[in-house]
Amino acid sequence: MARKSRKTAAVEAITVPQAKLLFRAAVYARLSSEDREALSLENQLLMVRNYIEDSPELALCGEYSDNGLTGTNFHRPGFENLMEEVRRGKINCIVVKDLSRFGRDYVEAGNFLEVIFPRLGVRFISIGDNYDSFDPRCKSEGMSIALKNMINAFYAKDISQKIRSAFAVKSANGEFVGKVAPYGYMKSPESKNRLVVDNDAAEVVRMIYRWKLDGMGVYQIARRLTREGIPNPGHYRYIKGIHKEKRYEKPQAWDTSVIKDILENVVYLGHIAMGKTRTVAGRQIDVPREEWKITENTHPPIVRRADFNAVSDMLREVREKQDALNRHAREELPEYLLDGLAFCADCGRAYRRIPNTHRDKVTYRLTYICSYCNANSPKYTYRHFPQDELYSALYTMLRNEIELCASIRERMAGIKASPVIKRHENERAAEIGRIQRRLDRIPVMKQKIYDDFCDGVIEETEYRHFNRQYDGEKEALAAQLTAIMAEAEKLEPGFIDGNPWVSVMERFMDEKELTREMLLAMVERIEITGDRRIEVTYRFADEYKRPLLHFIEESEAAPA
Numbered sequence: 339m340a341r342k343s344r345k346t347a348a349v350e351a352i353t354v355p356q357a358k359l360l361f362r363a364a365v366y367a368r369l370s371s372e373d374r375e376a377l378s379l380e381n382q383l384l385m386v387r388n389y390i391e392d393s394p395e396l397a398l399c400g401e402y403s404d405n406g407l408t409g410t411n412f413h414r415p416g417f418e419n420l421m422e423e424v425r426r427g428k429i430n431c432i433v434v435k436d437l438s439r440f441g442r443d444y445v446e447a448g449n450f451l452e453v454i455f456p457r458l459g460v461r462f463i464s465i466g467d468n469y470d471s472f473d474p475r476c477k478s479e480g481m482s483i484a485l486k487n488m489i490n491a492f493y494a495k496d497i498s499q500k501i502r503s504a505f506a507v508k509s510a511n512g513e514f515v516g517k518v519a520p521y522g523y524m525k526s527p528e529s530k531n532r533l534v535v536d537n538d539a540a541e542v543v544r545m546i547y548r549w550k551l552d553g554m555g556v557y558q559i560a561r562r563l564t565r566e567g568i569p570n571p572g573h574y575r576y577i578k579g580i581h582k583e584k585r586y587e588k589p590q591a592w593d594t595s596v597i598k599d600i601l602e603n604v605v606y607l608g609h610i611a612m613g614k615t616r617t618v619a620g621r622q623i624d625v626p627r628e629e630w631k632i633t634e635n636t637h638p639p640i641v642r643r644a645d646f647n648a649v650s651d652m653l654r655e656v657r658e659k660q661d662a663l664n665r666h667a668r669e670e671l672p673e674y675l676l677d678g679l680a681f682c683a684d685c686g687r688a689y690r691r692i693p694n695t696h697r698d699k700v701t702y703r704l705t706y707i708c709s710y711c712n713a714n715s716p717k718y719t720y721r722h723f724p725q726d727e728l729y730s731a732l733y734t735m736l737r738n739e740i741e742l743c744a745s746i747r748e749r750m751a752g753i754k755a756s757p758v759i760k761r762h763e764n765e766r767a768a769e770i771g772r773i774q775r776r777l778d779r780i781p782v783m784k785q786k787i788y789d790d791f792c793d794g795v796i797e798e799t800e801y802r803h804f805n806r807q808y809d810g811e812k813e814a815l816a817a818q819l820t821a822i823m824a825e826a827e828k829l830e831p832g833f834i835d836g837n838p839w840v841s842v843m844e845r846f847m848d849e850k851e852l853t854r855e856m857l858l859a860m861v862e863r864i865e866i867t868g869d870r871r872i873e874v875t876y877r878f879a880d881e882y883k884r885p886l887l888h889f890i891e892e893s894e895a896a897p898a
Contacts, residue, residue, distance in 0.1 A: 522542070
């Protein structure tokens with residue numbers, strides 16, 4: 339009889355107990371920039387989809403993919419979305435074309451396969467590797483899978499090095515190797531490695547240089563472009579069909595960082611620069627301009643060298659002046675109270691403190707602002723929030739919270755001293771005494787029925803019936819006693835004295851102005867809108883303040 343191939347065996351239904359379950363399966367596919375067309379996402383998705391359809395114990399519940407992303411780490415949007423659904427319990431089976439599509443980091447991939455997925459109860463299937471984590475026949479292949487993951491990792495490093503070398507050679511030969519042509523250019527229809535001028539976008543680039551030479555700042559340029567309805571690079575490429583992502587579908591404001599890049603990029607002189615960044619300890623850092631590898635005159639220029647040099651001098655002068663002012667500001671400015679606490683309510687970015695400058699001098703009427711929203715809001719509704727006003731508003735809000743705490747303590751004292759509470763305390767003490775006496779009586783009663791059973795006075799069924807009754811009564815009485823004691827504790831000094839929210843509030847009862855210590859102790863997060871509305875999230879408030887207020891409201895509303 340001919341030997342059955344392992345690949346065929348892997349596709350057949352697995353006759354293990356787990357396979358009788360219906361698994362909620364998800365497809366995962368990945369394509370990196372260096373992968374061949376044969377490995378397209380569509381081919382991967384089709385293969386895995388067909389596999390799931392042919393497996394009666396699998397139900398397709400989702401498809402996740404990452405396009406153009408490396409497998410050397412797992413920081414991929416599609417994979418992270420998949421894992422979020424796994425943690426929510428919506429997916430309990432992941433199917434991939436092969437292990438290299440899952441990931442090329444052998445340490446992290448092994449951690450998922452051997453630790454994370456088993457802990458989450460997730461079945462993992464790799465079609466090309468004949469691997470199914472729920473198949474007993476694959477339990478002994480751990481070393482083989484680890485070896486494949488290691489080979490995938492080494493392959494990724496090797497191919498990455500070869501691609502970088504190939505890019506360096508192409509760049510040195512004057513070829514463009516970027517994924518998308520710089521704004522103002524497009525890839526030549528005859529050769530994707532050659533740049534040609536995109537006349538419409540190039541005119542915008544020239545206009546940006548003219549405005550800068552006329553003395554406009556990058557913020558003013560960004561606002562004017564947005565105000566005049568000129569599409570920013572992302573939306574422009576979407577209109578041209580270069581970008582397909584929906585996030586570029588609607589018009590967006592111009593970002594000042596884009597303006598700076600256009601004004602500093604040597605590509606507009608007709609040159610190609612390589613080596614602008616390098617990876618150090620897993621992070622990309624900028625490389626000084628003198629270390630760039632520049633190949634000159636590789637494509638038509640858009641701006642004149644004289645204009646480019648003049649703009650470079652202007653930018654350098656502004657940068658040096660601002661650096662000097664910032665150094666002086668850091669040395670002279672008072673403590674930054676809101677560092678790490680204040681955020682924009684609309685975009686989530688941190689609010690920045692900006693020292694005002696006047697005739698090359700730093701003044702101390704500081705302002706807070708969300709620089710991102712200020713620069714990129716088409717309506718320009720974001721205004722500076724003067725520091726004095728912001729601090730005063732925050733101090734008032736924190737002071738109100740402190741005074742609320744003082745009011746709660748006063749009301750708690752009044753509640754405890756009221757005749758109603760005294761009467762309730764007496765009633766509660768009487769009830770506790772009654773419950774405790776009955777609890778003390780139950781063991782005596784159980785012993786009596788046991789003796790009656792041993793003496794033949796009652797049958798075994800009667801004994802068991804009465805015994806269960808006493809056990810149930812004991813459990814119910816114990817629960818009542820616990821609830822009553824918990825209610826009584828609310829009137830004990832420890833209920834309010836040991837409350838963390840109260841402790842923090844009373845610590846700053848005598849504080850006369852806003853301090854960093856006060857903010858860190860009392861505040862979790864501050865959110866500020868462009869029209870100066872402030873929302874403060876307090877520490878401990880939900881879990882410790884609300885129970886106090888609830889108890890007071892109930893006590894004060896109780897009938898006399």
